[in-house]
Amino acid sequence: MSFAAITLEEKQRALAELTEVKQLFASRGWFPGTSGNLSVRVGEFASDDFQFAITASGKDKSKSTPEDFLFVDQSGQPCERTNLKPSAETLIHCEIYRMTGCGAIFHVHTVFNNIVSELFWDRKSIPVDGVELIKAFNIWDEDAQIEIPIVSNFAHIPSIVPEVTDRLDPRIPGIMLRKHGIYAWGANAFEAKRHLEAFEFLFEYVYRWALLKKDL
Numbered sequence: 001m002s003f004a005a006i007t008l009e010e011k012q013r014a015l016a017e018l019t020e021v022k023q024l025f026a027s028r029g030w031f032p033g034t035s036g037n038l039s040v041r042v043g044e045f046a047s048d049d050f051q052f053a054i055t056a057s058g059k060d061k062s063k064s065t066p067e068d069f070l071f072v073d074q075s076g077q078p079c080e081r082t083n084l085k086p087s088a089e090t091l092i093h094c095e096i097y098r099m100t101g102c103g104a105i106f107h108v109h110t111v112f113n114n115i116v117s118e119l120f121w122d123r124k125s126i127p128v129d130g131v132e133l134i135k136a137f138n139i140w141d142e143d144a145q146i147e148i149p150i151v152s153n154f155a156h157i158p159s160i161v162p163e164v165t166d167r168l169d170p171r172i173p174g175i176m177l178r179k180h181g182i183y184a185w186g187a188n189a190f191e192a193k194r195h196l197e198a199f200e201f202l203f204e205y206v207y208r209w210a211l212l213k214k215d216l
C-alpha cells in the first residue's frame with residue numbers, strides 16, 4: 001500500500017475552504033451562540049492515512065482569527081502541538097468520515113432543524129415527499145420520498161456515536177441530532193455545502209407545510 005504524504009498545499013486549501021464556508025454560514029446566522037462546527041479532510045481516505053481540519057471548540061464562528069481551526073487524526077487527536085481544543089463534537093466527525101469516506105462535514109443549529117427534529121422524534125426520521133431539492137442529494141427518482149434519520153442528543157458526545165453508526169443511511173448525506181442540529185457531508189466542501197443548504201430548505205418546507213396542514 002502506498003501512502004501519499006499530505007502536502008502543505010493540501011492543508012492550506014482545506015483551511016481556505018473552511019474559512020470561506022464559515023464566513024458564509026456566519027452571514028446567514030447559522031452559528032448562534034458559538035454553535036456549529038465544520039471540517040474538511042486532507043489525505044486519502046482509501047489509504048487510511050488522512051487527517052481533517054476542524055473548527056476549534058467554543059469560538060465565535062462569525063469572527064476570523066488565526067486560531068479558528070486545527071488538524072486532528074482519525075481518532076480526533078490533534079496532529080500538532082497546540083493549545084487549541086478541537087470541537088467538542090469531533091468524535092461525530094470521526095465516525096462520519098469512517099463510515100462514509102466523505103471529504104467534508106458541516107454541522108449547524110437552526111430553528112427549523114431543531115423544530116422538525118422534535119416534530120418527527122416519535123418517527124425517528126423526517127419524511128420529505130417529492131420535493132425537487134431532494135435531487136441535490138443525487139436522488140433523481142420522480143417524486144422521491146426520503147427519510148432523514150434523527151438520533152438522540154446526549155451531553156456526553158461518545159454516547160451519541162453508536163446511534164450515528166446504527167442509523168446513518170448511505171443514501172442520505174445527513175443525520176439529525178434531536179433538538180440540536182444537522183450534520184451534512186459530501187465528497188468535498190462544495191458538495192457538503194450543497195447538501196446542507198438543501199437540508200435546511202427542506203426542513204423549512206416541512207415545517208411550513210405541517211403548519212399549513214395544521215399538524216402543529
Ligand SMILES: CSC[C@@H](O)[C@@H](O)C(=O)COP(=O)(O)O
Pocket residue numbers: 033034035036037055056057058059086087088089107
Ligand atoms: C454552545 S452550544 C453548541 C455546542 O454545545 C455544540 O453543539 C456545537 O455545535 C459547538 O461546539 P464546538 O465545541 O464549538 O464545536
Ligand SMILES: [Zn+2]
Pocket residue numbers: 035036037089107109180181
Ligand atoms: Zn452542535
